Amino acid sequence: MQFNSQKASKSIMRRSMMLFFIIFLVSGGIISGGMMVFYRSEIKTRLNNLIAQETYAVELQSQFIGDIFDSIIGDLLFISQQNELKEYFANKTQASLDKIALEYIAIAKQKKIYDQIRFIDSNGLETVRVNYNQGSPVSVSKDKLQSKKTRYYFQDSYVLDKGAVFISPFDLNIENGTIEQSLKPMIRMGTPVFDSKNQKQGIVIFNYLGKILLDKILEYESVSEGQTMLLNSDGYWLLSSTPDLAWGFMYKDKQRTFYKLYTEVWREICIKKNGQINTDEGFFTFKTIYPVKENYIPFTGSGKTSGETESSPDLYQWHLVSFVPSSVLTSYSNYLQMRLFVFGAAMFLFIATGSWIIALAITKRQMHQAQLKIMALYDPLTELPNRRLFFDRLNMILEISRRNNKMFGVIYMDLDGFKNVNDTFGHKAGDELLCVVAELLLKVCRKSDTIARLGGDEFAVIIAEIESSKSAEIVAEKIIAALSESIQLTSDTVNVGVSIGVSLFPGDSEKAEDLVRLADKAMYISKKRGKNTYTFCLSDTEQ
Numbered sequence: 001m002q003f004n005s006q007k008a009s010k011s012i013m014r015r016s017m018m019l020f021f022i023i024f025l026v027s028g029g030i031i032s033g034g035m036m037v038f039y040r041s042e043i044k045t046r047l048n049n050l051i052a053q054e055t056y057a058v059e060l061q062s063q064f065i066g067d068i069f070d071s072i073i074g075d076l077l078f079i080s081q082q083n084e085l086k087e088y089f090a091n092k093t094q095a096s097l098d099k100i101a102l103e104y105i106a107i108a109k110q111k112k113i114y115d116q117i118r119f120i121d122s123n124g125l126e127t128v129r130v131n132y133n134q135g136s137p138v139s140v141s142k143d144k145l146q147s148k149k150t151r152y153y154f155q156d157s158y159v160l161d162k163g164a165v166f167i168s169p170f171d172l173n174i175e176n177g178t179i180e181q182s183l184k185p186m187i188r189m190g191t192p193v194f195d196s197k198n199q200k201q202g203i204v205i206f207n208y209l210g211k212i213l214l215d216k217i218l219e220y221e222s223v224s225e226g227q228t229m230l231l232n233s234d235g236y237w238l239l240s241s242t243p244d245l246a247w248g249f250m251y252k253d254k255q256r257t258f259y260k261l262y263t264e265v266w267r268e269i270c271i272k273k274n275g276q277i278n279t280d281e282g283f284f285t286f287k288t289i290y291p292v293k294e295n296y297i298p299f300t301g302s303g304k305t306s307g308e309t310e311s312s313p314d315l316y317q318w319h320l321v322s323f324v325p326s327s328v329l330t331s332y333s334n335y336l337q338m339r340l341f342v343f344g345a346a347m348f349l350f351i352a353t354g355s356w357i358i359a360l361a362i363t364k365r366q367m368h369q370a371q372l373k374i375m376a377l378y379d380p381l382t383e384l385p386n387r388r389l390f391f392d393r394l395n396m397i398l399e400i401s402r403r404n405n406k407m408f409g410v411i412y413m414d415l416d417g418f419k420n421v422n423d424t425f426g427h428k429a430g431d432e433l434l435c436v437v438a439e440l441l442l443k444v445c446r447k448s449d450t451i452a453r454l455g456g457d458e459f460a461v462i463i464a465e466i467e468s469s470k471s472a473e474i475v476a477e478k479i480i481a482a483l484s485e486s487i488q489l490t491s492d493t494v495n496v497g498v499s500i501g502v503s504l505f506p507g508d509s510e511k512a513e514d515l516v517r518l519a520d521k522a523m524y525i526s527k528k529r530g531k532n533t534y535t536f537c538l539s540d541t542e543q
Contacts, residue, residue, distance in 0.1 A: 035340045042336055050225065050329075051276060054285035054322045057224030061217050062289045062320055063447060068216070069291040072189055072208055073165050075107065080193050080204050085119065089195035097128055101139035104130035108137035115173075115186065116207035119193070122158070122200060124149025132209070157190030157203040166190045167292060167316060170210055170238055172250050179250055185210030185238070214239045217320075219404065223396075226285065226322030233317050235259040235266055241323075258321075269319050283324040290317050379453040381431055382438035390452035390460060394512045397450075397464055401505055409472035409504050411461040412519035413479065416497035416531040418457040425491050432489050433496070444478040460516070469504055469536065476500050476534040484532050497531030499523050508537055 079085070084103055088096035104117040108130055119128040126145040130137050148154045157166040168188035173180045190205035214230070217239065221228050230239035235258045236249040248256025259266035265284050268277050273288040377389040385393065394410070401408050415437065422430040434457065441451045441459060450462040463475055483498045501522030503515045522537035529535070 043333065046332060050283060050324065054224050054226050057220060058285050058287050058320055058322050061220045062287055064216060065289060065291045068213055072206060076165060076189050076191055076206055080191050085193060086196060089201050100128045101130060104128060105137045105139060108132050113209055113212050114206050115209050118205050119202060120148055120154055121202040124154050153188045153190055153205060154203060157205060158192055160192050162194055172247055185214060224322055225328060226324045229321040229323060231258050231319040231321060280326060282326040283329060285322040287320050288317055289320055292316050382435055382453050384438050385450060385452040387454050390450065391512060393450045394462055397462055398505060398512055406465050407504060409463040409466055409502055410515045410519045411476060412501045412516065412523045413459050413498050414523055415457040416499055418496060421494050429489050429491050433487065433494060436487050440482045444482050445475060472502050472504065476502060480532045499526035500534035501526060501537060502534060503537045
């Protein structure tokens with residue numbers, strides 16, 4: 001009896017060991033395979049997120065550069081039509097010159113981006129020059145004005161037709177034949193000026209402080225993991241995370257070029273213009289940008305004579321590059337591998353609970369993926385950002401604006417007459433109306449603004465980087481004008497209105513939720529006042 005018991009125990013032990021090894025090997029294989037699949041999936045997800053993130057950052061920086069150039073050219077063309085300038089052409093008095101100088105001082109003080117603003121007459125003589133003077137603009141006395149007749153920017157600007165703009169290369173300022181210390185990046189923009197008889201009388205020219213542009217580009221690094229680089233068309237750095245590499249062309253140092261350090265990537269940039277490439281050094285996202293619009297760049301680049309001047313926006317191009325070092329990518333890979341190793345070791349040591357842990361991990365992952373699908377970032381009807389994405393962007397722009405001491409606005413709107421369209425023509429027509437409204441909002445707002453559908457017939461707009469409440473008024477008036485027009489639907493033509501509430505950061509509140517709440521409250525005041533109107537909110541302290 002004892003023998004049979006021992007034999008049975010051995011048999012049970014043998015079978016248990018066999019089953020243990022089967023379970024262990026099968027579970028180990030499943031665990032190993034699962035971890036390998038999980039690892040590859042996470043690496044792929046990481047790379048896809050990096051691609052999307054870096055692309056968004058480069059696009060954002062590119063759009064900002066274009067906006068800056070548009071703004072400067074707008075200022076330049078504005079002062080070329082200055083009344084005081086035309087008055088001087090008519091009477092040639094010192095009083096008129098004084099008025100011009102006062103206008104230039106006001107522009108320099110307000111804009112804070114121009115190192116010099118000058119009027120140079122047809123003989124190449126500086127007639128009015130205002131220096132920024134570190135924030136205290138001053139007009140240079142007559143005895144210190146200089147002749148610029150032989151300078152390339154005068155010659156290239158003077159030969160242009162009315163309304164055309166010359167733009168110099170982005171380089172360092174030179175004083176008395178040497179590079180100014182400390183380094184002062186500069187872009188010069190000039191355009192000819194004409195008297196009342198359409199006779200050319202000289203040029204007006206800005207010296208734009210390029211460091212402002214470079215600093216603003218770096219501010220947008222916060223939305224990416226990359227290091228921002230700006231290259232000129234020859235592959236020299238205008239902006240680099242390693243300052244000693246920048247401005248190599250000013251020192252005639254061909255070793256300080258992007259193509260010397262990253263030859264393979266430079267070839268890709270020259271061929272593809274836009275794209276991404278993963279190398280041993282790291283992950284590069286690049287875009288060739290043309291910051292100036294058509295017909296604005298009669299440009300030589302080196303002070304050639306007017307007869308050699310070329311005119312094409314393709315001549316004025318930069319390369320914007322975001323670089324994520326390989327150490328950033330490998331650190332995440334190493335971190336993930338270490339986690340999987342510890343996890344796998346624990347699973348093999350505690351095989352009894354391993355299946356449960358894997359099931360729990362898979363379940364959590366599936367739940368997480370399902371949750372991501374449910375929490376879609378965009379409204380499925382209008383394809384506008386939904387409430388979640390709206391608040392994400394609102395919080396992001398709030399942090400950027402707080403850090404940079406900038407103003408932005410929140411517009412909250414509700415359609416007037418939407419219920420009547422639903423009741424009269426049906427919900428299908430109501431859905432079509434919402435889509436048309438979304439398209440109209442996209443047309444009247446800037447690309448840099450965020451337009452969202454918060455629910456029902458309620459929409460909201462984040463107006464980024466505005467100078468004053470007047471900018472918000474302009475947007476509100478454009479929206480009202482667009483939605484006041486008759487709207488053609490498939491079934492019929494409808495007329496709706498819109499009630500708008502506006503709140504401003506930081507004046508009304510410095511909290512995202514409060515800005516939306518105050519704008520919503522102001523919108524209801526607009527509704528009480530009637531259709532097609534807007535109301536600025538009162539902060540809680542003013543109510």
